[in-house]
Amino acid sequence: MKSAVTPLLNRLLARGKFRHLQVVLKLAELGSVQRTADAFGMTQSSITQTLAYVENLMEAKLFHRHARGVRPTPACMDLLPVARQMMLGLIEGAEIVAARSSQGRTSIRIAASAAAANGLLVRRLPDFHAGYPAIEVLLREAERDDLLMLIARGEVDLVACRHPGVVPTGWTFQPLLDDPLVVVCRPDHPLARSRRVAWSQLGRHAWLLTPAGSVVRERFDNLATQFQDAPVYYPLITRSLSALSTVLQQEQLLSLLPLSIVCGLLQSGDLVALPTREGGTIDPLGLLYPLGHLPEASEALRTFLVRSNEPASLPTPRTPNT
The missing domain is CATH 3.40.190.290 (D-Maltodextrin-Binding Protein; domain 2)
Incomplete structure (x- = not known):
């Protein structure tokens, strides 16, 4: 198995392109060469040539051609989840680089649990953006261990969640909302x-x-x-x-x-x-953030959330008569 994988991997590393993944994913989604060409602003022949190139590169047939369009082969169906993850990783990588290039002055990478996103951030971020219109907030949702993994990989500046039980080294947790x-x-x-x-x-x-x-x-x-x-x-x-x-x-x-x-x-x-x-x-919702000096934008959001903290109150129950 290893001897078969290595040449394929070497070919993909040397000759593969992210555009190839995009074309394969879009063909699988739309099932039509013409519609895929329209989506990318390319000609049908360009899409056909790209697909032929990828199939030759992988030495595998990825789509069945039929009168109404194309249909993924079993090999393509196995490939699609991996291709999607690669494209998502590329998008996330671009966001990380863009955020880092601003050196923390205009962008904040924040991850939040569903509870923290809905209860702590959504109702406060509009006011924050009104006061800091130049700061871009890159918000992503994750839960439990995934949040800690994002911290370990250095992919977030702040994390909104409940107390994780064990706070990562170099970070601290501040409760904000009952x-x-x-x-x-x-x-x-x-x-x-x-x-x-x-x-x-x-x-x-x-x-x-x-x-x-x-x-x-x-x-x-x-x-x-x-x-x-x-x-x-x-x-x-x-x-x-x-x-x-x-x-x-x-x-x-x-x-x-x-x-x-x-x-x-x-x-x-x-x-x-x-x-x-x-x-x-x-457990209350709160904010995980690094100890020591925070980037300017991250400190602005942290301070804003702390100052705007108000105890959660139970909304008045609505009935058909109210």
Whole structure:
């Protein structure tokens, strides 16, 4: 296997181009030489020649030609995920170099958990940009170990998250925002009109859960011991905010979630928070940043977030009558 891989790798390193990856990915996406040519501002013959060159380089057929266009071969299907990751890496590399070339004066690379992005950053960044219009914020989402990996690789200037348990050497964590847990549902849920909801009542209704092992799920499992009967669980378990919000708006379900995740949906009226306080709070959201002197832009954002810190407050639950 090694003897077959080495010549191929050497050919790709010597003669391969990023444009080749772009053409292969776009052909797989569009399934048409003409549409791919239009997308790149190239001629059909140029796309055809590029594909032939890549197939010759790899000594593998990547697409089946048919009357309606092209279809990826099994070899191409195996290659596509790798090609996508390479292009994403190239894009991220360009962003990193651009941010570094400004020497920290006009760009900030910040990574954030979904909770921190929604609860801590989204509602504060507009005011920050109003005060610092020349500073560009490069925000990316990641969770847990991935955030620490970004720090280890030197790919971020700041990280917004909960306390990671073990703070990386040379960094410090500053808590900024308390994060209570709330029970949420659709505005037309039978419990949405209630002035007060006892936790024992909630066991009679169906629930949408977060994954086992998460802090929120552990809190729910402990509270669920107060239910007289085992509750009904919706057959989707996810931490995806888009999936959670969509399902909760479509189905008559309850879910125990951090306020940071759902504050926007509560304020818009897409969801309501039930008047029960048994959920308690989880670790606050805050900022991980390097000890010592920070680049000018990073220090500006850190200082702004600290000064603008206000305790999270539970939005007034919305009902069909409010």
